[in-house]
Structure formats: structure tokens, C-alpha cells
Amino acid sequence: MPIESIPKFTPPAAKLWDAIPTDTRKRLLSNVWCGKCRHDVTITNFSGAVKGGDLLLVGKCAECRGDLARLIESKGSTGGSAGG
Numbered sequence: 001m002p003i004e005s006i007p008k009f010t011p012p013a014a015k016l017w018d019a020i021p022t023d024t025r026k027r028l029l030s031n032v033w034c035g036k037c038r039h040d041v042t043i044t045n046f047s048g049a050v051k052g053g054d055l056l057l058v059g060k061c062a063e064c065r066g067d068l069a070r071l072i073e074s075k076g077s078t079g080g081s082a083g084g
């Protein structure tokens with residue numbers, strides 16, 4: 001699926017999403033916890049919105065088609081010196 005195209009994101013959500021490196025996006029989308037499957041799954045058919053300054057992705061589980069939601073903190077880091 002083309003990650004570049006943003007399907008159903010609100011403008012502020014699209015802005016946050018756009019700031020995330022493609023590599024990280026792929027990882028975020030393929031590591032969403034599903035409470036029904038009881039393991040990490042890929043989120044599909046997702047849309048994005050901003051909640052309390054954080055990016056909230058809402059979509060469907062690729063395996064059980066259940067509802068999924070993932071909150072991505074836009075700025076969540078304590079301390080941060082150059083490191084690997």
C-alpha cells in the first residue's frame with residue numbers, strides 16, 4: 001500500500017504523519033497490538049487524527065478485521081543526547 005498517499009487524515013494529523021520517517025511509519029503500521037489476536041498485527045484501512053497533541057491512528061486489524069487504534073506521541077522523549 002502506498003504510504004505516501006494519505007487517505008483519511010485531518011490536516012494537522014497529516015502534518016504529524018508527514019514528519020515521521022517512512023521507515024518508522026512502516027514499523028508503526030506493522031506493529032500494532034491487537035487485543036483479539038493477542039499479538040502485534042498490521043493495521044489496515046486506517047485514518048489519522050490528532051488527540052491532545054498526539055497522532056491517533058484508527059483502523060482495522062489485518063487478521064481479524066477488528067477495530068484498532070494506535071497513539072503516536074509526537075514528541076515523547078526524556079533526555080536525548082546523540083546516541084545510537
Ligand SMILES: [Zn+2]
Nearest residue numbers: 034037061064
Ligand atoms: Zn486482530
